[in-house]
Amino acid sequence: MSNTPDELKYAKTHEWVKDNGDGTVTVGISDHAQELLGDLVFVELPEAGRSVSAGDEIAVVESVKAASDIYSPLSGKILGVNEVLNDAPESINDSPYEEGWLFTLKPADNSELDALLDAAAYAKHAQDEEH
Amino acid sequence: MPFIPHTADDVNRMLSSIGVDSIESLFDEIPEDLKCGALDAIPTGMSEMEITELMRQRAAADGQPACFIGAGAYDHHIPAAVWELATRGEFYTAYTPYQAEASQGTLQLLYEYQSMMTALTGMDVSNASLYDGASAVAESILMAVRANRKSKSRRVLLPRSLHPAYRKTVQTIVHNQKIELVEVPFDSATGKTDLDALDSYSGDDITALVVPQPNFFGVLENVDALTSWAKANGAISIAVINPLVHAILKPPGEWGDEGVDICCGEGQPLGIPLSSGGPYLGFICCRQQHVRQMPGRIIGGTEDLDGKRGYALTLQAREQHIRRSKATSNICTNQGLMVTAATIYMALLGGEGMAQTAAAAHANTGRLVEKLCSIDGVDTLFDSPVFHESVLRINATPKNVLRSLAAHNVLGGYDMSKEYPELGDAILVCATEKRTEQQIESFRDKLDRIMNRQAKCPVTPKFDQT
Numbered sequence: 001m002s003n004t005p006d007e008l009k010y011a012k013t014h015e016w017v018k019d020n021g022d023g024t025v026t027v028g029i030s031d032h033a034q035e036l037l038g039d040l041v042f043v044e045l046p047e048a049g050r051s052v053s054a055g056d057e058i059a060v061v062e063s064v065k066a067a068s069d070i071y072s073p074l075s076g077k078i079l080g081v082n083e084v085l086n087d088a089p090e091s092i093n094d095s096p097y098e099e100g101w102l103f104t105l106k107p108a109d110n111s112e113l114d115a116l117l118d119a120a121a122y123a124k125h126a127q128d129e130e131h
Numbered sequence: 132m133p134f135i136p137h138t139a140d141d142v143n144r145m146l147s148s149i150g151v152d153s154i155e156s157l158f159d160e161i162p163e164d165l166k167c168g169a170l171d172a173i174p175t176g177m178s179e180m181e182i183t184e185l186m187r188q189r190a191a192a193d194g195q196p197a198c199f200i201g202a203g204a205y206d207h208h209i210p211a212a213v214w215e216l217a218t219r220g221e222f223y224t225a226y227t228p229y230q231a232e233a234s235q236g237t238l239q240l241l242y243e244y245q246s247m248m249t250a251l252t253g254m255d256v257s258n259a260s261l262y263d264g265a266s267a268v269a270e271s272i273l274m275a276v277r278a279n280r281k282s283k284s285r286r287v288l289l290p291r292s293l294h295p296a297y298r299k300t301v302q303t304i305v306h307n308q309k310i311e312l313v314e315v316p317f318d319s320a321t322g323k324t325d326l327d328a329l330d331s332y333s334g335d336d337i338t339a340l341v342v343p344q345p346n347f348f349g350v351l352e353n354v355d356a357l358t359s360w361a362k363a364n365g366a367i368s369i370a371v372i373n374p375l376v377h378a379i380l381k382p383p384g385e386w387g388d389e390g391v392d393i394c395c396g397e398g399q400p401l402g403i404p405l406s407s408g409g410p411y412l413g414f415i416c417c418r419q420q421h422v423r424q425m426p427g428r429i430i431g432g433t434e435d436l437d438g439k440r441g442y443a444l445t446l447q448a449r450e451q452h453i454r455r456s457k458a459t460s461n462i463c464t465n466q467g468l469m470v471t472a473a474t475i476y477m478a479l480l481g482g483e484g485m486a487q488t489a490a491a492a493h494a495n496t497g498r499l500v501e502k503l504c505s506i507d508g509v510d511t512l513f514d515s516p517v518f519h520e521s522v523l524r525i526n527a528t529p530k531n532v533l534r535s536l537a538a539h540n541v542l543g544g545y546d547m548s549k550e551y552p553e554l555g556d557a558i559l560v561c562a563t564e565k566r567t568e569q570q571i572e573s574f575r576d577k578l579d580r581i582m583n584r585q586a587k588c589p590v591t592p593k594f595d596q597t
Contacts, residue, residue, distance in 0.1 A: 042423060062423075065447070065448070065453065066448060066453055067448035067453065067454050067457075069457075
């Protein structure tokens with residue numbers, strides 16, 4: 001069973017969002033998502049400074065046999081990206097919620113954050129998708 | 132014999148099982164006005180005997196002229212071993228090698244091809260080829276637009292000195308993709324891309340700059356200055372080269388301060404016959420950092436479980452069968468047979484043989500230009516070093532002169548007046564290593580006679596009256 005930390009929020013498209021408490025959030029992909037993708041070999045990160053809307057395709061993660069889009073879970077502005085992933089994309093497999101974070105974002109609208117799934121709802125969503 | 136395995140009975144059974152009465156009705160959802168209708172201009176089939184006779188007659192109609200036309204396709208010597216080996220069954224029938232376990236020979240050949248192309252161009256990576264030079268330029272531009280994420284303009288600078296057919300193909304392929312193509316003029320004295328004109332774009336958001344070497348006029352461009360300009364202005368540099376010339380000139384991977392980003396071109400000079408314009412092969416190479424934006428097949432070298440060398444398709448997540456509509460290109464095949472010939476050609480000649488071929492073609496063209504310019508009313512148009520082609524201004528109408536030469540079994544050059552009316556009466560001539568002293572001498576004599584006769588003749592030639 002995948003790990004789904006309680007303190008995070010989740011999008012149905014399998015991104016997690018961590019509220020940093022200073023008006024910024026950190027975004028990554030869930031343990032469940034990295035398990036489905038398999039060993040990652042490449043991550044195309046977004047440009048820092050870019051303004052995005054919730055649902056925009058902003059990054060790509062590539063495994064040996066597939067490439068998948070990452071969607072921005074929130075609207076806002078990209079602040080920084082995890083440059084470590086350029087050389088070590090496997091960090092996402094090893095540590096999806098810590099070293100494998102993708103980018104930080106300054107949300108434009110906090111109500112979008114509230115509308116995301118909590119851990120229990122996401123775990124159920126992921127399980128439903130399996131069947 | 133039709134190459135379709137289904138009998139009429141099979142087809143009827145399939146149609147009835149899905150409740151449709153004809154194959155045509157499967158296309159009902161296409162609006163009538165979009166359908167092209169019957170193909171009335173297509174003749175009925177011919178037997179093998181009839182088609183052989185037709186082809187024999189057409190080949191005979193071409194004659195055996197001495198070819199002094201280049202303009203993108205070149206009449207080079209091809210050692211007999213090239214096609215003797217390339218048409219062996221093991222190579223001839225091989226198709227896209229998805230199944231590594233059954234395709235090691237083909238995969239190794241493609242890997243060798245890629246290795247040779249990177250050595251020749253000084254780039255990090257090569258793919259397994261594209262269709263032809265023109266589409267390779269278009270693919271390179273699409274690739275540059277994807278790779279240059281800092282640029283938002285999607286503006287690409289395209290020199291007017293680039294092959295006109297390449298410019299048209301690029302226009303066709305990219306014009307519906309919100310990419311703006313901007314033409315950069317050439318200097319009328321040197322035939323090189325005008326650096327002052329280019330400088331007027333300094334500081335603008337430019338996505339990519341195309342750098343031809345040599346350019347369509349045969350002229351060697353200031354590639355270092357052009358590549359450095361692109362770098363300084365945040366543009367991706369795309370070299371469009373004749374691969375043969377880089378057996379003797381500095382490779383694109385070393386142009387400017389850091390080399391170009393992408394290098395592409397037409398591989399026909401590497402052992403592919405002219406054959407009325409195709410099939411040829413396009414090539415594309417790039418720096419490692421751009422490889423995920425590269426289109427087409429890439430073969431990688433690896434080791435199997437027993438530690439033995441093996442080859443397989445790699446970085447496939449760029450491609451259509453995995454990435455679907457977001458693939459780097461909708462063309463994911465390669466010119467397998469042409470690549471086979473090019474690889475054998477390069478392996479046979481080696482770096483030294485290719486350098487000798489390039490040097491011989493350069494020297495021959497120098498001799499040709501000198502001879503032709505000894506004729507009254509013929510002169511070089513540009514004051515610049517060339518590789519193996521040169522633009523000559525002639526004091527006569529190119530179309531008429533070339534027609535007369537063709538009647539004397541000499542293909543005397545490419546008429547520039549249609550694509551470059553600003554050059555006046557001009558032809559583009561080329562002498563590869565195949566052209567002999569006698570052929571060059573004979574070309575000179577015939578051109579001299581034709582031009583002097585036309586200058587003195589009181590009667591307008593018949594073909595001028597239309």
